[in-house]
Amino acid sequence: MSTLVSTAEEFATNQLSGNTDPRYLYHNLRHTQRVVDGTKELITGEKIGEEESELLLVTAWFHDLGYTVSYENHEEHSCQLSRDFLTKNNCTPSFITNVCNLILATKKGYEPKNELEKIIRDADSSHFHVKNFMATTELLREERVLISKESITSAAWREENIALLRAKHRYYTEYAIANWQEGKDKNIKRLIKAKKKNKELIKKESLKAKFKGELPDRGIQTLYRVTLSNHLKLSDIADTKANILLSVNAIIISMALANLVPKLDNPSNDYLFYPTFLFIIFSVVSMVMSIIATKPNITSGQFTEEEVTSKKVNLLFFGNFHKMKLEQYSWAMSELIKDKDYIYSSLTKDLYFLGIVLERKYRLLRWTYTVFMIGMIISVIVFGIALKYYGPERILELPVMQP
Secondary structure, eight states: OHHHHHHHHHHHEEEHHHSOOOOOOSHHHHHOOOHHHHHHHHHHTOOHHHHHHHHHHHHHHTTTTGGGGGGGTTHHHHHHHHHHHHHTTOHHHHHHHHHHHHHHTTTTTOOOSHHHHHHHHHHHTTGGGGGHHHHHHHHHHHHHHHHHHHOOOOHHHHHHHHIIIIIIIOOOHHHHHTHHHHHHHHHHHHHHHHHHHHHHHHHHHHHHHHHHHTTTOHHHHEEEEEEEHHHHHHHHHHHHHHHHHHHHHHHHHIIIIIGGGGGGGGGGGGGHHHHHHHHHHHHHHHHHHHHHHOOOOOOOOOOHHHHHHTTOOOOSGGGGGGTSSSSHHHHHHHHHHOOOHHHHHHHHHHHHHHHHEEEEEEEHHHHHHHHHHHHHHHHHHHHHHIIIHHHHHHHHHHHOOOO
């Protein structure tokens, strides 16, 4: 690195570190260093000579120094600062003029006329191919918002960047085209992908806003959800209780048939007939009532179009549609979801009929438990009476075997 380039670097670094407006989130020392690095890479790639390399590097350090003076016409200010600096460092007028011309070549929309102008323009847009391009360009948006007080949305800025990279910008040097174009194309794809994702998000938000007034209040949703859940839990509990009674009575009847009934053939055990009969009868009745409590009702499983249009059928209960064809049921459901009131009425019907079924189950279970309890009590009492008053008497009446 020549002495002039080192001096230019020191001068530019001091200026950008000490005099830059804090609102310059993009046009600061980091940006200048990035352009210098890009210039060095292009100098190597394009095999530029030593004298021209010095010219390019000095330009790179000074190209945005005008921002320390004004946001407007910063290229002209950069040019003037470079003239003052290079004059003090005894540079030739031609060198100073060339640096100034290269700085002015970085203006927006300028078409380069020679190799050096191509290099400095490509270096100034070297960040277009890097992976952190999205973060870098976001800094430029925020800078413009802070300084010019523009209202630039992320979506509008994304559109502007897509238009810039796809239509307005191109790399000029062979090295940049061969090595940087691929990274730039990837960033274009990232921008387009982010644009599509943002469109989907906007669409989703618009749908939310559109149907916000039509959606039920969270309290209403919770009411239906909790109530339906409680009804289903109560139904499960009722079925469990009925199954317990079925199992207990099945065991009782099995034991009675295995141990008591065979003994009734013996005349000495006649006193056990009535207690055993009562015992088995009450168990059978309990089993039958338990089965009735859990026995599902058979429904037609069909509905008519008129019932759907008049909102008389509950499409949320399988018993009303299990015999219908898929096409008919799909049509009916599409009619249901179009009408908020129909949805609420269907949920209300579902709750109501679940409540009716639960009332029937628990009423039958209550009677079943009552029958089972009374049957056990009566059977035990009758067994006790039979054993006390008829058992010994029968034993005494038996003939005694003579030796």
